[in-house]
Amino acid sequence: MAAMIEVKNLTYHYPEVAQPALDHISLTVEQGEWVAIVGHNGSGKSTLVRAIDGLVDFSEGEVTVAGIKLTPDSVWDVRKQIGMVFQNPDNQFVGATVADDVAFGLENAGIPRDKMIQKVDAALKQVDMAAFSDREPSRLSGGQKQRVALAGIIAMNPSIIVLDEATSMLDPHGRQTVMDVITKLRQSEKAPTIISITHDLDEAARAQRLIVVNDGQQLATGKPAEIFANEALLASSGLAQPFSTRLARSLAQQGSVHPDHYLSDTEMEDWLWQSHLTM
């Protein structure tokens, strides 16, 4: 697999802040991979993806996206490769109606109108919002707005989709529908590379790989199961433990048998069924 995103030695200081937001960070994301970046508030996750999109000017280091090195001249070419969904559904809705908002990126790219109409319709269908195309944002729920934001990105057909805490302001149902859209996208023929920044451990567990970021540095990377099994790492990076890990620990405290390695919720369920049978 080819590397889609390569970050080398990236460093960024916010003006008038001594502590760097990104401190010599290096990482690689493969093509078609789903990577989740986790870390506590202020650990530099958002700054990292914004630097990759050329939205913050980093002072040191090198970013290469889909073979294009990020420079002030190439920034618009890099941005064409990346579609970003941000946290607040209200503050990224540009258009006056759903269809207008989905069309915004296409308008910027100078796509002819008849093609634009097809793409907007197709993208809205993909996120199940076709019936809402002439609605105004104030009449939509947060989850619906976030689906529109996703449609705006799907219409552009980027090779990378970045979800910058895109589900953090949604209720569990809205979160689920956004995640379902992403899962559906992953199954499509030309599966995009996905980077999701999240505090939601269930969401993180769906990714193929986790990157733990702390104080602008990459603390660890690995499969969700490996990271979640490492209690010391979770504690030092200020992350919560997943439910199944907490359950296993409670079982140990009660003195009963408990699994000796990390299990996801469904794996835990199976394990409990089986252990009950053999007990």
Place this chain on the structure above:
Amino acid sequence: MLEQLTLGRYVPGQSILHRLDSRAKLLLSLYLIVIVFLTSNWLTYVFMFILVGGLIAMTGLKVGYFIRGIGPLIWLIVFTAVLQLLFTPGGHVYWHWGVLMLTSTGIATAVSVFLRFLLIITMATILTLTTAPLAIADGVEAMLKPLRIVHFPVAQTALMLSVALRFVPTLLDEATTIMNAQRARGVEFNNGGLIKRLRAIVPLLIPLFVGAISRADELATAMEARGYQGGDGRTKYRVLHWRSADTMAVISVLIINIVLVVFRHLN
């Protein structure tokens, strides 16, 4: 309070007036408002009122919307008419006391000011009730287009207008939330004298401004991430269509103008 305002509100519908091109509607409404000042005798007023009544009927909306549209402005209209009534000299003097007087010219001016106000407000209400804010923004953009010759940033102005309109309900919601939050902390918005009330506005205004600035910042980032590089080289998703009904509307307004001029010179 903010929800009851009908002036400038849009009510969705399917009437002929709803479907007219927004450029035609905007231009013709302005034109109709200007030619209201051609009214002079009772014939012209009767004609204009029949016309406005006809337009209201054409919108297919309840008359209540229009009455409520005039409601908040009725005091302004009455105030202006009363001033005209009491301070206009000329003609036959019926009564006077100091500078106050009641003259035949005064009565005539007061009546015409009152009627013209009524006509103008009703016509403006017809425009806003039948035209979505977005369509008005599109219409304004189309009308600004000639200014490109003098390097006026038409596309940017249009985008600003459409973003502003899109954020009106969002900011209204936020204002209500902040107001309630401050009320919960003991700020009284509807009590006390002028100074006290003005001071109570500060805890509402400052968070609203700060919120708007951070929203603008996030919106700008999102727009940039989606490839917005300014007005040039963009295509447009939304286009306006000029139909035969729009041409008909222009012709009818011109006929109305001619009729009005003819009626003005009768008597």
